[in-house]
Every structure is written in structure tokens, then in C-alpha cells.
Amino acid sequence: MKRLLSGNEALALGAYHAGVKVATAYPGTPSTEILESMARFDDVYAEWSTNEKVAMEVALGAAYAGVRSLVSVKHVGLNVSSDPFMAASTTGINGGMVVISADDPGMHSSQNEQDNRHYARLAKVPMLEPSDSQEAYEFMAYAFDISEQFDTPVLVRSTTRISHSKSVVQVNRSRVVPVRQVGFERNVKKYVMLPAHARLRHPLMEDRLVKVAAYAETSSLNxxxxxxxxxxxxxxxxxxxxxxxxxxxxxxxxxxxxxxxxxxxxxxxxxxxxxxxxxxxxxxxxxxxxxxxxxxxxxxxxxxxxxxxxxxxxxxxxxxVGLLTGVPAPRKADIVAELPRRPPLLCPGCPHTGIFFVLSSMGRRLKLPNSKGKSSRRSTLTITGDIGCYTLASYPPLNAMDTTACMGAGIGQALGMEKAGITNKVVAVIGDSTFLHSGITPVVDAVYNQGKITVIILDNGTTAMTGRQDHPGTGISAQGKKTKAVDLERLVRGIGVEDVKVVDAFNVKEIRVAVKSCLDNPELSVIIVRGDCAVRVPRRSGPRAVDSGKCDQCGTCLMIGCPAIQSENGQVQIDTALCVGEACTICQQICPRHAIGPQSEVEGTKCP
Amino acid sequence: MSIRNVDMLVVGVGGQGVILASDIVAEAALVAGYDVKKTDSLGMAQRGGSVVSHLRIGQRGWSPLIRQGEVDLLVAFEKLEAARWSSYLRNGAVAIVNNHALRPLSVNVGTERYPSDEEVSDIMRQRSDRVYTVNGTAKARQLGNTRTLNMFMLGCSSLLLPIEVQTWKECMTQRIPSSILQVNLTAFDQGRKEGLDGNIR
Structure with missing residues (x-):
């Protein structure tokens, strides 16, 4: 049967047909759709793990227990899971275990451009690289067979252009689950890596590589x-x-x-x-x-x-270098006039807009049109950031993020800046999914080491940037089942943070009061800013409009960077098709002239 | 246009439905018996960024990415994006452009300028004089659902692709939720009619 599949869909189908029983992942572009596809199969256990390290450990446990398991991560996700990945190579497996690393050359959606092929050499594991969806599908069967034949995890390396391209796949298999007794057999020399046991494993790893190299000589993969x-x-x-x-x-x-x-x-x-x-x-x-x-x-x-x-x-x-001499060079591309760029933006109705507007204006970063030169002063607030949609707040007009390194890094960075003795108050901003991924341990560190920073958790109830996946805070599993939700407020209180506030993401005044209170507090504080991701707003009603009679074109509303607010020749308009309306109203709350209101009212009061 | 091989770009702004439209083209081409490759570049966020989808119908090349100067058909959901991607057109290729401007934030806050219609037209005509402008957004609005723009644009494009109307509609039926299917099918029909009236070929 011929099907049009993306590389990620083909990898998942290949793994499914190869009999995978347990699949784990943390969302990360361009790998996300692999686990999403696995989760649609009822006879597979698929989970969004808290982070990639846990994902690797869950898959390893499943492999130890004799079933075939799959981990899918983006390239930097393999950094997070590198510790158990190295361990998996050392102990070997039992049921087949395959790790898919989806790299992102060109950094379409990543913070770095690392080449994860080096991990195969580092971990001494075999690596396969499919070159289209057909191979993505077929190579998964090879990968699991190699894994079991040589007692090793196998790395399958994809890239954005493989994972996110669709091509025709001849689907020529159906699901075959290896007939094996599920169960864990105690074997301390294989599974308990005390130095004495690990010393026995290392030569086996070297020997294994020699054997796989011999296999590679005759394999139809090459x-x-x-x-x-x-x-x-x-x-x-x-x-x-x-x-x-x-x-x-x-x-x-x-x-x-x-x-x-x-x-x-x-x-x-x-x-x-x-x-x-x-x-x-x-x-x-x-x-x-x-x-x-x-x-x-x-x-x-x-x-x-x-x-x-x-x-x-x-x-x-x-x-x-003198190759391709016979082929004429293509004509040069026309010089296209300088066109305005179109970088990605926070959505209309984004719950991150209000908090970043507050941070930006309180930290004197925004050049508010009526603020008489305040913006020329140095910022009084340092904002360390993290990985998520909210990283876009670093762009103008919000300019409200100063660092972004890797998942969970902002909190530790904030603590480090404070301990270094900077005079600015330091605020760390992190999303809910990222916080659960790797923001908890640095808060433990800040409690233990008496940090005085403010941590702001942006709780939009989803993993937004990668396409709205559930996470431990949402209480819904990867396969859509209701489960227990981790309570962020109780979690940070349990760690020992005493100043914890929860505010409405769409109430600018409430946010401002909370931020001011925390900045004035010389102790560690946490603000949870809660509001649904704009993409999740089910019904849009009451789009806003600008009353041109009251608007003095000050431009304050443009400072939140909402794509629905458009300005032509100084005249501000709100695109009613884009505005989420009642669910947001941030622009209405910050308008100094009270010129923004529900479209029905604004247009109703207009003179004919 | 050659029936065997069509290299096609669908471009627009995040949220306009570029990816769904190009998915349906790819699926319809497969049903019609063609080999097809498709790849999208959509940057990091869900909304508001520049989006491009490369479609290769038939077996002209191996790479899913089409080179600059080799596109046979450019379907642009927005004028600035039409200009941005026009260097991908081969000489004499067809471009179908939705007559609609979505101003980027930099234009709204006054740091950059949106090109005039003449500028867009001049940029496009460096490559081809077969540039057709259609009022997709206006037509979609008349239908009461601006999100049907993508199916209207597909309707216009369908005249240039070797795929039966029935096949298009079957593929749309598979991908579009039943509650909004009818309005999307209507948008497709209107797009096809607009293409015929506008003599797109």
C-alpha cells in the first residue's frame, strides 16, 4: 500500500510494525510527531516523559524487561538524556531499544546546531541514517534487529528535512511483536554498574563495535x-x-x-x-x-x-574545487528589493503578553510613547529566560528577555548573577512544561542556597511551542487519558519557597502588583502566571475595536506586539478576525485613553 | 505546463492554512498516480511567521527542496510573501497571488515599510509575466469564513494541476472536519471559477 508519510510518521509506523511496546519522548522540534504518531496506536504504551533523561530511563527499563522500546528526542534532547544513553550502551539491553535523534541543521527551531552523529562514536553504538520516508519506515526494522543481535541501543539519526518532509512510502509490512516472555532477569554483572562490573562491560562494548563493523560490510543498508x-x-x-x-x-x-x-x-x-x-x-x-x-x-x-x-x-x-566543470552555472538570483522580514510572533491573545509588558515597562525597557525619556535609562531588571514560545519576548517591542541557553537554564543563571553580586534585581522566566522538564532542581538549589531571585512560571497549561502537547501539569496523558496533574503551587511550596503567588495572565494590574511585591521582597519568590494558551481558546467572542474619537495615536497598544493590532499611517486598527476578544483584553487594560473596548460598544457609540 | 513534473511553492503567513493546503495537493497528486515530495519551512512559532511549502509532483529531482529559479507554480496567500519567494520562479512560470496584505509587526511599529502594489508587481515580473492576482480573502469573507482562503487558492491552482476535481474533493473531505467541509468545498469551487474567469493557465 502506498502512503504519503512524513519522515516522523514513517519512523513511527516502522517502529510500530517492528513490534515496539513502549515509546517515550519529550516534545522537541523536529522530533515531536514521532511520539504523537506512536500514541495513536492502542497496543503501544506511549508517554510524554517529564524530560528526555526520564524518557531514556523508562525506555531502558522496558528494554531490560524484554520488550522493544523507542525513545525520540531532538538533538539537544539527547544532551539531556546522554547520561542514561551512555549507561544503556554500557549495560546493553534485552529487548531491542532504538533512540531517534532528530537534528536541526539550519536551526529552524533550535538554540544550537550540533551534529549528533558524534554521539554514536561517543557511546559506541551503531547509527542508521534514513534519507527519505521510505527508508525511515524500513530502517526501523533493521534498527531493532541490530539492537537485539548485538545487545546494544541503536541510534537512528534524522534531520528536520527528513522528519518534516513527506514522500511516498510503500508500506509492505504489518505489526509483528517478537514472541518473548516479558520479564526482568536479574544479572548484576550486566545491569548493576559497579566499577567492578563496568570494567567487564567496556571490553564487550569494544568487541561489539568490531562485530557491528563486520555486519556493516555486507549489510544492504550500505x-x-x-x-x-x-x-x-x-x-x-x-x-x-x-x-x-x-x-x-x-x-x-x-x-x-x-x-x-x-x-x-x-x-x-x-x-x-x-x-x-x-x-x-x-x-x-x-x-x-x-x-x-x-x-x-x-x-x-x-x-x-x-x-x-x-x-x-x-x-x-x-x-x-574544479568538479562539475561541464555543467553551466545557474543564473544569479535577481536582487530582490529589501523586503520587511516576518519573524514569528506571540499569538493574538497569548497569555505571555501581559507579564512581559509588565516586566518590560517596570524594568524600563519599553519606550512608552508618553513616558518622557524614561526608556533612555539603563534597565533596572535583568530577565533570564528559557526555551519556549516566550523566548520570542526577547524581540522588540517587548525586549523582555536577556538570556536563553537551554531547557531550565534561566533559574540557575539568575541565581548565579545574584551570587555574583549584580545590583539589578534578577527575574527568571520559565514556561510550565519547561519548569517541570528541568526547572525544579534549580529552585531546590535556590531554596537551599538562599537565593533572592524571583522565578516566574508561565503556566499556559500546555507545551505550546512544539504544538500543544500535554505534560505532567495538565493531567492528560500522551494517549489522551485522564491522569493526575502535578500542582505547581504545591510543588514550589513543598520545595520550601514561602512567597508564592498565583496571578491571572490576562489581568495586567494583578500581574503588576504581584511583580512589584516580589521585587520588593528580599527573599526567594515564585509567581505563577496562569492563563490558557491562545491556541486553546475554544470560543472567540467580543473582538476589541479602537474608538478613533478617543484614540490619540500614542502607540502604547502597539508595544505589546499583538499581531491583531495593526497601524496604518498612524491609525491603529484591530483585526477582528485575529483578536481573541473577551478572553484577553490586554490592549484595552493598558490603553491610557480608554479608547479600546468591545467592537459592539465602540462601534455603537460612534457618531454616524 | 508539463503534466509530468510540477515544482510548486505554496507560501503565506502562519495561520493562513498553507500547510493544510499543500498537504491536500500532495495527497491529491498521490491519488492521481504521481510521485510526490513535500517539505515545509515554518520556523519556530505557530503563528505570524513566514511559511513556505515545497511540493515536487512527478520525478524531476530527488531533493524535497526546490532550487531558486526552478519553480513552475507559486501560490501566494499574501502579497509580501509572493514578492519574497518570487526568486524561486523559473522564467515564465505562473504565480497566483492573493490580493491581500498582512503587515508584519516591524511595519506596524514603523521600522520597516510594506512594499507598494507596484513594487510587488515589479519584483514578480522580473521573473514572469504570468502573474495572476485573485481576491481570495474578499471571497472567503463573503463566504463567511476567512479561513477558507486556502481552499479558494487551491481551487485557483487546480486548473494548472493534472488532478481531477473529484480527487481534490475526496482529499479535502478526508482532511477537513465535517462541520466546515461544505463551506470549504464551496470556496474551492469559487476559486476554480475565479481561475477560469481570470483565464489562469
Whole structure:
């Protein structure tokens, strides 16, 4: 049966057909849809784990118990789960365990551009790289078989362009669950990593790699396609598709398994071509490993180490080193006039807008049109931030975030700044899902070490940025079942924070009072700003409008950065199709002229 | 336009329904018997950013990304986005542009300027004189649901793609909730009619 599937859907279907019983993940672009797809299968246990480390541990436990398990994370998620990932490699598994890392070259939605292929080498585990949805589907069966055959977790590395592209998949299997007794068999030398036992495991890991390398020599995952012999290209993943478009007549060694590499096969291929070229995105991972085999190869002379690859970049690089001489260079792109950019924004009705407006104005960051030069002073507030939609508040006009490093980092950073002795009051802002992911332990640290910071938890009741996934605070499981919700307020009180306030995200006055009180308090404080994600607002009613009779065009409402508020020639208008209306009203609350109200009233009072 | 291979971009602003529209094109092309590849670039947030969907119908290339200067059909849900992506058009390609402006925040706060209709037109015509402007947003508003814009634009585009009307509608029926299906089917029909009246080909 032919189906049009995204790479992520194909990975999930492949894992399902390979008999996966337990699937875990924490949402992260571009990996999120893998677990979402797994969660639709009734005969799979799928969970949003609190974070990737827990996800890896749950999957490892399931594998120890004899079932096939799957973990899917984005590249930085593997950093979070690297500790149990290394442990999984050391102990080995029992039932097959596959870890999917979806990397994000080009950083479409990430804070860095790391190349997770290095993790395969670091952890000494086999790695597969599919190059389209068909392979994403098929490689999962290979991955689980390799995992069980060699007693190792297997890394499947995808990238945004694989995960988020759709292509036609010939679905030629159905679900087969391995017939095995589910149960954990005690084996302390394998599962209890005391130094004495770990010392026994390390040589087994080395031996395992040798065996997998031998498998790679003959596996159908790696295949040679002979074309013209003057140019031989080694490639994997999406780079293979780009490379065969750039070099349609060349010979190819297409690697499905990129760690460990098939030494003999590479030597054989290299001997059959005049020039050996590696085409790969980001780091020279294949290139360096191939060079270490003593082969002469052209690699990063052609392709950049930075950013997402495409066929045009490859062709340009190939011309630069004298390959592709027969092909005419494409005409240069027209010089398009400077067009206004369109960066992503906080949505109309976003519950983060009010708190950031307050932080920005209290910290004297906003240039409020009627504030007579206040904004020229240095900001009096330092705002450390985190990963989520709210990171967008760092852009103008809000300008209300000063740091973003990785999940949960803002709270520790705030504490560090305070301990360093900065004179500004420091506020750490973090979303509810991110707080549960990795914000709890730094609050414990702040309680223990007597921090005086203010932590603001933006509780919009969802993991918004990745597309509204549930999390432990929502009380709904990944498979839509009602479960116990973690109570944020009781959680932070339980840790030992005494000054805890809960405020309505759509009440600017209430937010302002709470923030002022916490900034005045010399002790550690937490504010939970609660309001539903705008995308979750079920019914929109009462869109706002501007009364042009009262509006003096001061521009204050434009300072919240709401996409529904538009200004043309100084005249402010609210797009009623975008405005969420009654559920928000932030613009109405901050308008100094009281010129904003419900459309029905504003237009009703207008002179004819 | 070649029946075998169509390289197509669907562009717009987050929230306009670009991804659903391009999903339906891809699914309809598959049902019609074509190989198809599709990839989206939508940045990090759900709303308000620039969105582009690459569609390759037939087997012209291997990469899901289409190169600049190789697009046969550009369907733009917004004027600024039409201009932004016009360098992807090959010479003489067709562009269908919704006559609607969504001003970015930078324009609203006065730090950048939205291009005039003449500027947009000049940019587009550097590549092709087959630029068709349609009043999609106005038509969708008349239907009482501005969110049907994407199906109106699909209707316009359908004249240039080798897919039966029946197939389009089956694919729409599979993807669109039944409560709003009828208005979307109507929007598709109106788009197709607008395309015929406007002599889009």
C-alpha cells in the first residue's frame, strides 16, 4: 500500500510494525510527531516523559524487561538524556531499544546546531541514517534487529528535512511483536554498574563495535551504485538526495549505517573511482572517519560546516574545487528589493503578553510613547529566560528577555548573577512544561542556597511551542487519558519557597502588583502566571475595536506586539478576525485613553 | 505546463492554512498516480511567521527542496510573501497571488515599510509575466469564513494541476472536519471559477 508519510510518521509506523511496546519522548522540534504518531496506536504504551533523561530511563527499563522500546528526542534532547544513553550502551539491553535523534541543521527551531552523529562514536553504538520516508519506515526494522543481535541501543539519526518532509512510502509490512516472555532477569554483572562490573562491560562494548563493523560490510543498508568512475560520492541521510541531484551521473556509496563504517567496502569503492568525495551536512563526521582509514577524500572543501545543505550549495562548492566543470552555472538570483522580514510572533491573545509588558515597562525597557525619556535609562531588571514560545519576548517591542541557553537554564543563571553580586534585581522566566522538564532542581538549589531571585512560571497549561502537547501539569496523558496533574503551587511550596503567588495572565494590574511585591521582597519568590494558551481558546467572542474619537495615536497598544493590532499611517486598527476578544483584553487594560473596548460598544457609540 | 513534473511553492503567513493546503495537493497528486515530495519551512512559532511549502509532483529531482529559479507554480496567500519567494520562479512560470496584505509587526511599529502594489508587481515580473492576482480573502469573507482562503487558492491552482476535481474533493473531505467541509468545498469551487474567469493557465 502506498502512503504519503512524513519522515516522523514513517519512523513511527516502522517502529510500530517492528513490534515496539513502549515509546517515550519529550516534545522537541523536529522530533515531536514521532511520539504523537506512536500514541495513536492502542497496543503501544506511549508517554510524554517529564524530560528526555526520564524518557531514556523508562525506555531502558522496558528494554531490560524484554520488550522493544523507542525513545525520540531532538538533538539537544539527547544532551539531556546522554547520561542514561551512555549507561544503556554500557549495560546493553534485552529487548531491542532504538533512540531517534532528530537534528536541526539550519536551526529552524533550535538554540544550537550540533551534529549528533558524534554521539554514536561517543557511546559506541551503531547509527542508521534514513534519507527519505521510505527508508525511515524500513530502517526501523533493521534498527531493532541490530539492537537485539548485538545487545546494544541503536541510534537512528534524522534531520528536520527528513522528519518534516513527506514522500511516498510503500508500506509492505504489518505489526509483528517478537514472541518473548516479558520479564526482568536479574544479572548484576550486566545491569548493576559497579566499577567492578563496568570494567567487564567496556571490553564487550569494544568487541561489539568490531562485530557491528563486520555486519556493516555486507549489510544492504550500505550500497554501491556504479555510475561514471571519475567521481565517487559517499553520502547518507538527506545529503544523499541533494548529492544525487547535484551529481546525477557519479558513482555512489550510499551509507544507511554511518557508524561504525564499513572499512573494506569504503576501500573497495575508493579503488573504483578517480576522485572520492564525501557530501555531508554540518560536521566532517564521515570525512574524518574515512580519512582515518587512510583514504584520500574531498569533503569540507565542497560543503560548509554551518547551516542546512541544499543541491545549489553542493554545486557551487563542487565548482569551486574544479568538479562539475561541464555543467553551466545557474543564473544569479535577481536582487530582490529589501523586503520587511516576518519573524514569528506571540499569538493574538497569548497569555505571555501581559507579564512581559509588565516586566518590560517596570524594568524600563519599553519606550512608552508618553513616558518622557524614561526608556533612555539603563534597565533596572535583568530577565533570564528559557526555551519556549516566550523566548520570542526577547524581540522588540517587548525586549523582555536577556538570556536563553537551554531547557531550565534561566533559574540557575539568575541565581548565579545574584551570587555574583549584580545590583539589578534578577527575574527568571520559565514556561510550565519547561519548569517541570528541568526547572525544579534549580529552585531546590535556590531554596537551599538562599537565593533572592524571583522565578516566574508561565503556566499556559500546555507545551505550546512544539504544538500543544500535554505534560505532567495538565493531567492528560500522551494517549489522551485522564491522569493526575502535578500542582505547581504545591510543588514550589513543598520545595520550601514561602512567597508564592498565583496571578491571572490576562489581568495586567494583578500581574503588576504581584511583580512589584516580589521585587520588593528580599527573599526567594515564585509567581505563577496562569492563563490558557491562545491556541486553546475554544470560543472567540467580543473582538476589541479602537474608538478613533478617543484614540490619540500614542502607540502604547502597539508595544505589546499583538499581531491583531495593526497601524496604518498612524491609525491603529484591530483585526477582528485575529483578536481573541473577551478572553484577553490586554490592549484595552493598558490603553491610557480608554479608547479600546468591545467592537459592539465602540462601534455603537460612534457618531454616524 | 508539463503534466509530468510540477515544482510548486505554496507560501503565506502562519495561520493562513498553507500547510493544510499543500498537504491536500500532495495527497491529491498521490491519488492521481504521481510521485510526490513535500517539505515545509515554518520556523519556530505557530503563528505570524513566514511559511513556505515545497511540493515536487512527478520525478524531476530527488531533493524535497526546490532550487531558486526552478519553480513552475507559486501560490501566494499574501502579497509580501509572493514578492519574497518570487526568486524561486523559473522564467515564465505562473504565480497566483492573493490580493491581500498582512503587515508584519516591524511595519506596524514603523521600522520597516510594506512594499507598494507596484513594487510587488515589479519584483514578480522580473521573473514572469504570468502573474495572476485573485481576491481570495474578499471571497472567503463573503463566504463567511476567512479561513477558507486556502481552499479558494487551491481551487485557483487546480486548473494548472493534472488532478481531477473529484480527487481534490475526496482529499479535502478526508482532511477537513465535517462541520466546515461544505463551506470549504464551496470556496474551492469559487476559486476554480475565479481561475477560469481570470483565464489562469
Amino acid at each position: 550500497r554501491v551504485g556504479w555510475g561514471e568512475r571519475h567521481l565517487g560520492v559517499v553520502a547518507s541521510g538527506i545529503a544523499f538526495q541533494y548529492a544525487r541531484e547535484a551529481f546525477p551521473k557519479a558513482s555512489f556509496l550510499k551509507l544507511g549505517m554511518t557508524y561504525p563504517l564499513p572499512r573494506e567496502l569504503l576501500h573497495h569503492f575508493a579503488a573504483g573511482v578517480d576522485t572520492l568525495v564525501v557530501i555531508e551536512e554540518l560536521d566532517p563526521f564521515l570525512e574524518e572517519n574515512i580519512k582515518a582509514m587512510g583514504l584520500k577524500v574531498v569533503g569540507k572543501e565542497i560543503t560548509p560546516r554551518v547551516g542546512e545543505l541544499n543541491p545549489a550549495i553542493i554545486e557551487q562548492g563542487a565548482r569551486g
